[in-house]
Amino acid sequence: MARSRQHRSRTLSQNFLIDxxxxxxxxxxxxxxxxxxxxxxxPGKGALTSALAPHCGELRAYEIDxxxxxxLRRTFAAAPHVRVYERDFVAVTPPRERFAVVGNVPFSRTAxxxxxxxxxxxxxxxxxxxxxxxxxxxxxxxxxxSLRTVETWPRVEWRLLxxxxxxxxxxxxxxxxxxxxxxxRPRPLLPAAELADYRRLVEAGFSGVGGSLYASLRRAGHPRxxxxxxxxxxxxDRAEIVAFVPPGAWLTLHGGLN
Numbered sequence: 418m419a420r421s422r423q424h425r426s427r428t429l430s431q432n433f434l435i436d437x438x439x440x441x442x443x444x445x446x447x448x449x450x451x452x453x454x455x456x457x458x459x460p461g462k463g464a465l466t467s468a469l470a471p472h473c474g475e476l477r478a479y480e481i482d483x484x485x486x487x488x489l490r491r492t493f494a495a496a497p498h499v500r501v502y503e504r505d506f507v508a509v510t511p512p513r514e515r516f517a518v519v520g521n522v523p524f525s526r527t528a529x530x531x532x533x534x535x536x537x538x539x540x541x542x543x544x545x546x547x548x549x550x551x552x553x554x555x556x557x558x559x560x561x562x563s564l565r566t567v568e569t570w571p572r573v574e575w576r577l578l579x580x581x582x583x584x585x586x587x588x589x590x591x592x593x594x595x596x597x598x599x600x601x602r603p604r605p606l607l608p609a610a611e612l613a614d615y616r617r618l619v620e621a622g623f624s625g626v627g628g629s630l631y632a633s634l635r636r637a638g639h640p641r642x643x644x645x646x647x648x649x650x651x652x653x654d655r656a657e658i659v660a661f662v663p664p665g666a667w668l669t670l671h672g673g674l675n
Contacts, residue, residue, distance in 0.1 A: 431482070433461045434521045434546070436585035440468040446578050446596055447519045447544040449473040458506045458520025458530055458545070461485060463492050465521055470499050479506040506530060511537035518543035524590070527551055534599055535569055543599040544578075552577050552595030561660040564623045568616050570664035571606040573599055606668060615671045622659050622667075630659040639674055647673025 434440060443465060449455050452474040460466040460478040462485065470476055476499045480486050486503045493499040502509075506520075507529045516537075522530050522545045534543040553559050555566050556577040566575050578596040583589050607615055621637035622630050630653065634644055648655060651669035653662055662670075 431459075431461060431523060432521070432586035432588060432590045434464045434585060435587050437464070437468070439581055439585045440465050442579075443519065443544065443546065443596065444468050444472060446598065447517065447542075449517065449519075454512060454514060454516040456506075456509075456512075456516055456518045458518065458522055460489055460501065461521065463489050465519070466493065466499065469519060470496055474498065476500070477502065479504045479509055481505045507533045509533075511539060513539055515539050515541055517541050519545070521546040521586075524548045524551075531555075531565075531597075531599070535565075535573065541601055543597075545597045545599075546581060546594050547597045548590075549580055549593045549595040552597040555597065557663060562663060563660075564619065567623075567662075567664050567667055568619045570667070571602075571612060571615060573601055575599060607671070611671070611675065614675050615667075618671055618674065619667060622662075625659075628658075629656050630662055631655045631657070633659065634670075634674075643674055 447469070449469060449472040451472060454475045454477070455469060455473040457466060457469065457476060457478040460480050466476065466478050466489070470493065478489065478499065478501045480489060480501060480503060483503055486501060489501045493501060507526070516539060518534050518540060520530070524547065527547045530545070534540055554561070555563055556575045557566070558577050576598040578598050581594040581596065583591070583593050586594070605612065618634070622633050624633050624637070627633045627636045631644060631648060635641065647670045650673050651666040653666050653670070
């Protein structure tokens with residue numbers, strides 16, 4: 418049975434949080450609304466669920482592993498505001514009312530879960546334990562920026578709130594984890610009417626056509642004179658590789674090219 422449990426954990430990319438101090442730290446990072454709705458991704462054995470439950474109005478925990486659900490339901494039977502669902506989180510229809518997301522995310526499912534959060538219009542924020550490398554890549558901590566981060570930056574702020582040592586989990590993963598925070602901006606940095614144009618600009622820049630960002634945008638049809646003025650305003654070198662251009666510079670480029 419133990420071997421079967423271990424095999425299932427590996428199959429589902431499960432690394433259960435066991436450190437209470439880390440769970441308390443994540444609650445502080447999440448800053449739950451005492452009267453609000455909170456969705457938890459993969460409660461596992463309930464360590465984070467127990468820490469979160471006293472701090473929110475309603476907690477919906479979605480666990481994909483059917484073997485863990487009965488014990489979770491027994492654990493929280495006396496807490497009517499905590500509901501445990503046997504469900505794959507990414508198959509859940511996002512609530513229409515305002516809500517936040519928190520969870521110790523299976524590393525193999527991180528991209529899908531983050532995409533779900535970004536597509537949910539009523540999501541206010543998401544605080545996720547992810548593989549540290551993923552969190553660093555998405556927040557510019559390596560000095561590089563990803564397409565997903567840059568294209569969503571006008572609407573969502575991406576932050577790395579800290580690291581979690583791998584010994585805080587069982588089974589122990591091969592790498593450390595990071596606390597990734599996605600915060601939907603109360604007011605986008607660009608007017609709604611400009612978001613589609615901004616996204617097209619970013620996609621053209623990340624197309625890789627031409628080598629540098631400048632060359633890619635030139636190939637996309639932007640006039641040289643306007644490009645020169647926009648790059649000067651954004652303080653971006655003509656030879657700069659796209660990944661090294663921070664989101665703030667993209668906003669300036671957009672303003673100069675539209």
